[in-house]
Amino acid sequence: MRCSFVVGAMAVLLLSVSLGCQKSSSTSSGGGNSDSRPTVAYVTNGIASFWVVAEKGVEAAAKKFDANALVRMPPKGPGSQKRMVQELLTLGVDGIAISPISSDNQADLLREISERTKLITHDADAPKSDRICYVGMDNYVAGRACGRLVKEALPEGGTIMIFVGRLEQANAKLRRQGLIDELLDRSDDSSRYDPPNATLKGEKYTILDTRTDGFDNSKAKANAQDAIVKYPDLSCMVGLFAYNPPFCLDAVREAGKIGQIKIVAFDEDFGTLQGIEDGEIAGTVVQNPYRYGYESVRILAGLARGDESVLPEGGFLEIPHRIIKKDNLQEFWTELKHLLGEPDSE
Amino acid sequence: MKKILGISTLLVVICVATSVMNPQFLTAYNLQNVIRWTGLFGVISIGAAFVIITGGIDLSIGSLIGLTGCVLPLLIMQHGWSAPAALLVVALLGLGVGLTHGLLITKLKLRPFVVTLCGLMIYRGLARWLTGDQTQGFGQEHETLRLLATGKVPLPFVTGFEIPSPVLIMLALGVAAAVFLNKTVYGRYMLALGRNEQAARYSGINTDAMTILAYMICSTTAALGGVLFALDFNLIQPAGHGDFYELYAIAAAVLGGCSLRGGEGSIAGVIVGIAVMRVLYNSINLLGIDTQLEFTIIGVVILGGVTADELAKRWAASRRAAAERA
Amino acid sequence: MSSTTPLLEVRGATKRYPGVLALRDVNLSLQPSEVLAVIGENGAGKSTLMKVLAGIQGLDAGEILLDGKPIRIRSVQASLDLGIALIHQELNLCENLDVAANIFLGREPLRHGLIHEARAAEASRKFLQMVGLDISPRTPLHQLTIGRRQLVEIAKALSINARVLIMDEPTSSLTQHETENLFEVVDRLRERGVSLVYISHRLGEVKRLADRVMVLRDGENAGEISKQDITHDKMVGLMVGRDISxxxxxxxxxxxxxxxxxxxxxxxxxxxxxxxxxxxxxxxxxxxxxxxxxxxxxxxxxxxxxxxxxxxxxxxxxxxxxxxxxxxxxxxVALAPEDRKQHGLILESSVEENIGMAGWFRHRLAGGFFNRRRQAADAQAMIEKLNIKTPHARQMALYLSGGNQQKVVLGKWLALAxxxxxxxxxxxxxxxxxxxxxxxxxxxxxxxxxxxxxxxxxxxxxxxxxxxxxxxxxxxxxxxxxxxxxxxxxxxxxxxxxxxxxxxxx
The missing domain is CATH 3.40.50.300 (P-loop containing nucleotide triphosphate hydrolases)
Structure with missing residues (x-):
């Protein structure tokens, strides 16, 4: 008796939910194999505005190259990335572009993908896997570029704090290492690793600490605030993930230390760009997530149609970093707005 | 059996609906994935059920998973311990954490919510500190050990479908837990003290010992879960590994008919409960529903299930009354 | 007395619970300024009847008249609005609030949207005086003895102009002195024109207070005794329906x-x-x-x-x-505790389990397994030996009358000798x-x-x-x-x- 009731209630619930979503899925993301277009998937390593820009690139390329593109942003680290990938494999997608959270330890997952469909990496590479190619930036080089920005902001030297979402990721590690090596005037060696929590003293520059927040916004802001309190004579904050610099800026503003504490940024968060325009942030090193998304889909769609010519030489499509400072900000910003606005204006 | 009929039917309904809308759901590959997730989360949910049945709560499960998931590879990979020794340490860690929780709750009369909430923060911080926030994993080594979580056991007479090992671990644990809970004196003690701790104590039941035991079971299965998750993911981020998992376990227990007031619940219900959640996750993706809505849909289904259950109880009670009147 | 229109009248009240006919065609009439004692064994239907009047339960059949006009009591609030207040056996007061706040709980006088505490305190004084309580309305409730709390509850009832006051076992946790005090308050209320329905097991009290006694047995009217005829033996005789020498x-x-x-x-x-x-x-x-x-x-x-x-x-x-x-x-050593429902029984467990619980460990099977057979046998033996009235051993203890619940507690211990x-x-x-x-x-x-x-x-x-x-x-x-x-x-x-x-x- 009682069960029939439960079943009834649940069936109605489930049906209404799934029907509601069926409608939206057929227009954009879901669908799977119902049409002849290739279906490709773009998997990020988390949720961030950075990836929202990439998603625009994915959408633009999907339109241009007539492909069905699914974007998956895992909300909870490796577990949900694994689950989402497996579900994409169940759907039978024709190719997956993934930003592996940790290439070494995700060898199984990458193998699982490469055995079942075409695998490329973007944003962070997995050189030991069977990925067909990598679309991204050389993070170590970008890190060193960031270090040069710090040097420009603090010609007399000073103390520096680094803020980042996760240090476990290769891109974060490399960026940080590039930054540190540049500040300490070391030679190029991207395999070096300085553990966090240890103060690194160079001739002019001292790196006090590296604070991680695990993609937790409140933590990111608290980290920045705490650093200002803990080190009253702090002279520079470097935010390595897109959302870090705006929080650093907030914290510095609240503490009334604009100018006294320089901020150097990574990526093109709106707050970061605004900060550069207002002269509160010294500069930023930007990647080009839009092109990560765009190129990934372009390559996967080509491969799905059997076109090998889409592959870059040497399996590495470098999307170079750029340095954005106040003098070239407007140009970049207009371009970014233009890129984001493109799908609408067509 | 009757108690879990409702939730089991819900599971079947979701499965049938999903496979009708997307036949890919029924592929061996997908089913194996779904039941492996169910096995992994089932292990921790079974432990959580014990605490909930005694009227308590354990919010530290996820952090303990994170801590044990970090300690195991740390000992094996960085300190060169043998796998059995490392597993032993992790098991002792789980037992010790549960014992500490239990003692604080029974002897100092601290609220379980507070004790385990602090545990949630303490173990997470410890995991990050011990590892220096470095991602842990086994790389390409220890494939044998990793079979505990990644292995598959073929079924007789069936080809193309193999049972993932976490499912077998969960089933073994589930059977042991169900027997313990329903057929032994100690399990019945837990049910009794969950309903009315004072009356149980006045009846000569060592309520403190039973409460402590429940927390030890919970933390030890969390440690086991931590090991399995670590072996399965092979990628343990100290800051996030296991985050939120206690709430899945609690939600599964509630879906499976456990009362948060204590004294009620079945192991089978908890397993079906966690299966419902895993299948929901799967079907949301397979049906192309926006993944941003994952939590919303699962929340709505749990709420709907609990509401329907409550309404059905009342309806059944009034039916019974009417029947007896006639 | 019987010639006037009754203040409150119940006619043909019938109420069923699962498995029990709690009330069958019960009649009750209450005159103005009358103290009507309702007595009966537990399970005779007293509590059900009172719950109906207080709006906690509805009737399956029958009608209720106030001042000769039929009324419907759909909720506790409706009952209070009609001037009927129930003073529970377990008091419904908030220990963390003061006396005045308790009296005006849910009806707090407001000023600018905030509670006007001074006015609440002032208004409380009058009602406290009526019940003979000489305390400050600002006294926190937890500082008062049980007896005084009960008087606060009565004051609360008076504050809503209750014309009918139902008291359910009011003296069960009072001292001798507090009991005497309560009797005086009852006398005073009767003089002020309040009618009281007084439920008690203590026949001495009933004899002291009641103008009339109404006896219920097995959910039916078993008889009435007018003031001059109230004797201990007569009351018990009607309640039990047999000789209790x-x-x-x-x-x-x-x-x-x-x-x-x-x-x-x-x-x-x-x-x-x-x-x-x-x-x-x-x-x-x-x-x-x-x-x-x-x-x-x-x-x-x-x-x-x-x-x-x-x-x-x-x-x-x-x-x-x-x-x-x-x-x-x-x-x-065994103890049947004072608070049966909290300490003696697990109300949501079966009679069988409650009886068997204390013996689980003693009678366990090898490996700590539970001996269901032994428990069932012990429970059956105790149900027979103690004459526990329950439809079956699997019945929840919750559904048993107080007497049978106590027998279950005793059965638990007797099984252990x-x-x-x-x-x-x-x-x-x-x-x-x-x-x-x-x-x-x-x-x-x-x-x-x-x-x-x-x-x-x-x-x-x-x-x-x-x-x-x-x-x-x-x-x-x-x-x-x-x-x-x-x-x-x-x-x-x-x-x-x-x-x-x-x-x-x-």
Missing amino acids: RFYDRHPHPAGDVALAVEQLRTHAHPRRRLSFQVRAGEIVGIAGLVGAGRTELLETLFGVERPLGGTIKVRGEATRFRAPREAIAAG PRVLLLDEPTRGIDVGAKEEIYHLMDQLAAEGVAILFASSEMEEVLGVSDRVLVMHQGRIAGELARSQLTEEAVMQLATGAETTTVSNL
């Missing part, structure tokens, strides 16, 4: 060896008092005293619920130091029929050599059942009375310490 029937039970010896015992409740006494096998020893005299604390200390601060307890010659009830039980049986208020809230059965059971157990120590607030019970009585006063044993010395006056004198002689006429 063997109420305190006693068999001789010669005292044996000392089963329980207490020396210089100090409890948490009264750390500076030292208690010494003995109970012999086959002896029934009563503990009398006012509320707060330390009776419950003594029994709980003997049972290991609380650890003693000092002194020795010997059970059958062996010195013990129980750290938990389970150790007391292992030594052959204890040597020392401690009973705390063994018949509180229990109807006459079940009381009689419990007295017989105590008598029988004593004859079998069990040492029984029981605490009771009911004078009749203490006098009727005990071989010997220990009277406690403020944590010490004020005196000991042998059966030959037992009189109500003697007990009260000891129980009240110095100011004895003034409070004695019940």
Whole structure:
């Protein structure tokens, strides 16, 4: 008796939910194999505005190259990335572009993908896997570029704090290492690793600490605030993930230390760009997530149609970093707005 | 059996609906994935059920998973311990954490919510500190050990479908837990003290010992879960590994008919409960529903299930009354 | 009196619960300024009838008239609006608020959207005066004794202009003095034109207060007694429906060896008092005293619920130091606690499980497995031996009447064959029929050599059942009375310490 009731209630619930979503899925993301277009998937390593820009690139390329593109942003680290990938494999997608959270330890997952469909990496590479190619930036080089920005902001030297979402990721590690090596005037060696929590003293520059927040916004802001309190004579904050610099800026503003504490940024968060325009942030090193998304889909769609010519030489499509400072900000910003606005204006 | 009929039917309904809308759901590959997730989360949910049945709560499960998931590879990979020794340490860690929780709750009369909430923060911080926030994993080594979580056991007479090992671990644990809970004196003690701790104590039941035991079971299965998750993911981020998992376990227990007031619940219900959640996750993706809505849909289904259950109880009670009147 | 229109009238009230016909065609009429006592065994339908009047339950059939006009009481609020207020056995007050806040809970006078505390306090004074409470309306409730809290509850009822006040076992947790005080308040209310429905098991009180007695039995009207005819025997006769001459029937039970010896015992409740006494096998020893005299604390200390601060307890010659009830039980000591529903039973568990629970460990199978067969057999034996009225052994204890619940508690212990049986208020809230059965059971157990120590607030019970009585006063044993010395006056004198002689006429 009682069960029939439960079943009834649940069936109605489930049906209404799934029907509601069926409608939206057929227009954009879901669908799977119902049409002849290739279906490709773009998997990020988390949720961030950075990836929202990439998603625009994915959408633009999907339109241009007539492909069905699914974007998956895992909300909870490796577990949900694994689950989402497996579900994409169940759907039978024709190719997956993934930003592996940790290439070494995700060898199984990458193998699982490469055995079942075409695998490329973007944003962070997995050189030991069977990925067909990598679309991204050389993070170590970008890190060193960031270090040069710090040097420009603090010609007399000073103390520096680094803020980042996760240090476990290769891109974060490399960026940080590039930054540190540049500040300490070391030679190029991207395999070096300085553990966090240890103060690194160079001739002019001292790196006090590296604070991680695990993609937790409140933590990111608290980290920045705490650093200002803990080190009253702090002279520079470097935010390595897109959302870090705006929080650093907030914290510095609240503490009334604009100018006294320089901020150097990574990526093109709106707050970061605004900060550069207002002269509160010294500069930023930007990647080009839009092109990560765009190129990934372009390559996967080509491969799905059997076109090998889409592959870059040497399996590495470098999307170079750029340095954005106040003098070239407007140009970049207009371009970014233009890129984001493109799908609408067509 | 009757108690879990409702939730089991819900599971079947979701499965049938999903496979009708997307036949890919029924592929061996997908089913194996779904039941492996169910096995992994089932292990921790079974432990959580014990605490909930005694009227308590354990919010530290996820952090303990994170801590044990970090300690195991740390000992094996960085300190060169043998796998059995490392597993032993992790098991002792789980037992010790549960014992500490239990003692604080029974002897100092601290609220379980507070004790385990602090545990949630303490173990997470410890995991990050011990590892220096470095991602842990086994790389390409220890494939044998990793079979505990990644292995598959073929079924007789069936080809193309193999049972993932976490499912077998969960089933073994589930059977042991169900027997313990329903057929032994100690399990019945837990049910009794969950309903009315004072009356149980006045009846000569060592309520403190039973409460402590429940927390030890919970933390030890969390440690086991931590090991399995670590072996399965092979990628343990100290800051996030296991985050939120206690709430899945609690939600599964509630879906499976456990009362948060204590004294009620079945192991089978908890397993079906966690299966419902895993299948929901799967079907949301397979049906192309926006993944941003994952939590919303699962929340709505749990709420709907609990509401329907409550309404059905009342309806059944009034039916019974009417029947007896006639 | 009967010629005027009744203030409140119930006609043909019928109410069914699952498995029980709680009320069958019950009639009730209440005149203005009348105290109507409603008596009956537990399960006779008193509580149901009162719940109907208070709007907690609806009727399946029948009608209710107020001032001769039919009314419908759909909710507690509706009942209050009609001027009918129920004073519960368990008080419905908030301990963390003050008296005035409790009186105006849900109807707080407001000023600018905030509670106007001064006005609430001022308005409370009048009602507190009516019930003879000379305290500040700002007194936090938790500082008041149970008796005074009850008066606050009555004041609250008066504050909504209640014309009909229903009191459900109002004296069950009051001291002698508080009881007297309550009677005076009842008299005063009657003079002010309030009508009262008074439910009680204490027939002495009924005789003292009631203008008329209405008796319910098995959900039906069993008869009415008008004021001049109210006698103890007549009331009991109608309630039970049979002769109860063997109420305190006693068999001789010669005292044996000392089963329980207490020396210089100090409890948490009264750390500076030292208690010494003995109970012999086959002896029934009563503990009398006012509320707060330390009776419950003594029994709980003997049972290991609380650890003693000092002194020795010997059970059958062996010195013990129980750290938990389970150790007391292992030594052959059992306690039927005062708070049956909280401490004695698991209400959501079955009768069978409640009886079997204490024996699970003792009767476990190899490997710690649960012995269901043994439990079922024990439960069945106890249901028969104690005449527990339950449809089946799997019935939830929740659905049993108070008397049968108490029998389940006793059954739990008898299944373990204890040597020392401690009973705390063994018949509180229990109807006459079940009381009689419990007295017989105590008598029988004593004859079998069990040492029984029981605490009771009911004078009749203490006098009727005990071989010997220990009277406690403020944590010490004020005196000991042998059966030959037992009189109500003697007990009260000891129980009240110095100011004895003034409070004695019940």
